[in-house]
Amino acid sequence: xxxxxxxxxxxxxxxxxxxxxxxxxxxxxxxxxxxxxxxxxxxxxxxxxxxxxxxxxxxxxxxxxxxxxxxxxxxxxxxxxxxxxxxxxxxxxxxxxxxxxxxxxxxxxxxxx
Amino acid sequence: xxxxxxxxxxxxxxxxxxxxxxxxxxxxxxxxxxxxxxxxxxxxxxxxxxxxxxxxxxxxxxxxxxxxxxxxxxxxxxxxxxxxxxxxxxxxxxxxxxxxxxxxxxxxxxx
Numbered sequence: 001x002x003x004x005x006x007x008x009x010x011x012x013x014x015x016x017x018x019x020x021x022x023x024x025x026x027x028x029x030x031x032x033x034x035x036x037x038x039x040x041x042x043x044x045x046x047x048x049x050x051x052x053x054x055x056x057x058x059x060x061x062x063x064x065x066x067x068x069x070x071x072x073x074x075x076x077x078x079x080x081x082x083x084x085x086x087x088x089x090x091x092x093x094x095x096x097x098x099x100x101x102x103x104x105x106x107x108x109x110x111x112x113x
Numbered sequence: 114x115x116x117x118x119x120x121x122x123x124x125x126x127x128x129x130x131x132x133x134x135x136x137x138x139x140x141x142x143x144x145x146x147x148x149x150x151x152x153x154x155x156x157x158x159x160x161x162x163x164x165x166x167x168x169x170x171x172x173x174x175x176x177x178x179x180x181x182x183x184x185x186x187x188x189x190x191x192x193x194x195x196x197x198x199x200x201x202x203x204x205x206x207x208x209x210x211x212x213x214x215x216x217x218x219x220x221x222x223x224x
Contacts, residue, residue, distance in 0.1 A: 035212075035215075041218060042203060042216055042218050043215045092210075098163075098171075099144045099163070099209050100161060101207075103155055
């Protein structure tokens with residue numbers, strides 16, 4: 001089963017607006033991470049939130065985690081054209097010997113100038 | 114600068130011609146992994162390595178090999194590439210509990 005499903009698949013907003021992306025997952029996790037990918041480039045780690053945390057901030061980014069609902073949200077405030085990219089959530093499962101992250105299929109964010 | 118370096122960035126090859134994509138990291142990470150990214154399928158793990166001489170299959174290992182003779186290097190080997198291996202490949206490394214550092218990607222086309 002797919003761990004980490006982002007919603008919406010695509011989002012188009014105007015510069016200065018806030019962008020909210022959601023992620024749902026199915027199994028217990030150690031932490032959840034958000035990444036950004038500019039077209040065809042490598043993914044860049046944005047923020048990590050551990051399972052015992054509820055909210056985390058980094059600059060214009062705010063991430064929340066609700067383990068009871070198995071969901072997370074990424075809020076980008078005061079968006080800029082340079083924020084245009086795909087955003088992925090990735091889950092780090094509890095236990096196991098593979099430090100594998102399982103990625104969702106991403107939200108394509110377009111910020112119009 | 115902490116980074117994962119992949120080479121080449123772009124590669125076009127013919128079916129059956131062995132190729133190697135190199136990956137090197139300078140962060141002393143024990144864990145390294147290869148992913149492929151395909152439209153509609155997202156990122157799927159090919160192989161991973163927990164440490165030197167320790168490798169294991171990910172979700173889509175068929176047609177690929179890896180080796181981990183040194184901590185910093187984790188090459189991906191396609192012994193006999195086929196067109197269904199045309200994809201965007203990423204190498205990544207991490208410490209447990211932290212985020213991945215990704216390479217810039219290798220766009221492979223097999224004709």
